[in-house]
Amino acid sequence: MRTSGNGSSGRQGRGRTALRSATLPLALVLTTACHTNVADGPSTAEASFTVRYDRPSSPDADDAAFVRERRLPEEAVRHITALVRLNPPVAMTVRSCDGEGPSYDPRTREVEICYDEISETRGLYRDAGQGLSDDALSAVLLESLFHESAHAVIDVLGLVVRGKEEDFADQFAALMLLRQGAEGEERLLDVAETWRLSAITYENEDEDGGQADEHSTDHQRAVAYLCYLYGAAPANHADVIGTDTLPAGRARGCAREWKRAQAAWTNALG
Numbered sequence: 550m551r552t553s554g555n556g557s558s559g560r561q562g563r564g565r566t567a568l569r570s571a572t573l574p575l576a577l578v579l580t581t582a583c584h585t586n587v588a589d590g591p592s593t594a595e596a597s598f599t600v601r602y603d604r605p606s607s608p609d610a611d612d613a614a615f616v617r618e619r620r621l622p623e624e625a626v627r628h629i630t631a632l633v634r635l636n637p638p639v640a641m642t643v644r645s646c647d648g649e650g651p652s653y654d655p656r657t658r659e660v661e662i663c664y665d666e667i668s669e670t671r672g673l674y675r676d677a678g679q680g681l682s683d684d685a686l687s688a689v690l691l692e693s694l695f696h697e698s699a700h701a702v703i704d705v706l707g708l709v710v711r712g713k714e715e716d717f718a719d720q721f722a723a724l725m726l727l728r729q730g731a732e733g734e735e736r737l738l739d740v741a742e743t744w745r746l747s748a749i750t751y752e753n754e755d756e757d758g759g760q761a762d763e764h765s766t767d768h769q770r771a772v773a774y775l776c777y778l779y780g781a782a783p784a785n786h787a788d789v790i791g792t793d794t795l796p797a798g799r800a801r802g803c804a805r806e807w808k809r810a811q812a813a814w815t816n817a818l819g
């Protein structure tokens with residue numbers, strides 16, 4: 550999660566640098582493929598992605614150890630490849646981003662995820678006076694992995710996106726999490742809470758209300774994630790409805806909203 554408004558996007562809180570250029574036309578071959586490319590230590594990337602851990606800058610050493618020990622990129626790849634295969638494979642690199650957000654670059658076909666997102670997220674919770682478990686922290690990084698990978702899937706498969714690609718990518722992240730059952734629901738709740746805190750912490754500081762780039766605002770993303778969580782199983786998640794979380798008026802349409810988002814991805818992936 551990005552906490553700084555620096556970088557070219559100049560946006561709020563957990564913003565992402567997202568797509569770096571126009572989509573390239575890419576060959577689509579829907580077959581199994583390809584394998585691990587390891588630059589620094591063992592990795593078990595599966596077909597469709599090659600996972601690489603770059604050497605972290607020294608301030609990011611603990612963050613890098615966390616990501617590596619929990620094997621979060623490998624976990625993300627496992628969930629994604631259960632649903633979709635990409636050939637040629639996409640590079641998934643974890644690195645010290647030094648103020649840049651996570652991203653997907655269609656020119657190099659590379660997803661970049663940041664070690665520093667770990668300590669930034671810890672700081673967000675610390676500043677808010679809230680506790681943060683390692684599992685919640687993992688959920689936050691997984692969401693970034695899924696979101697950026699969604700851009701890669703859209704690009705490599707040449708998917709036609711109706712509406713905002715950034716929202717579609719968030720819906721992919723929600724889908725990947727909700728496919729994990731109860732654990733995924735818990736994770737999505739943690740993700741939504743992190744966006745909520747990010748909105749409180751950063752968006753009020755922005756003159757533009759946090760809409761400096763193509764993403765929805767952090768607040769909108771928090772609400773949308775809660776809407777998907779609730780919409781997927783309203784009977785289980787009535788407790789997320791609240792004025793500063795998921796407004797009741799929005800909640801009424803969430804089952805339909807989630808069904809539509811889920812169907813859009815299911816149809817897109819055939």
Ligand SMILES: [Zn+2]
Nearest residue numbers: 565567715718
């Ligand atoms: Zn994005």
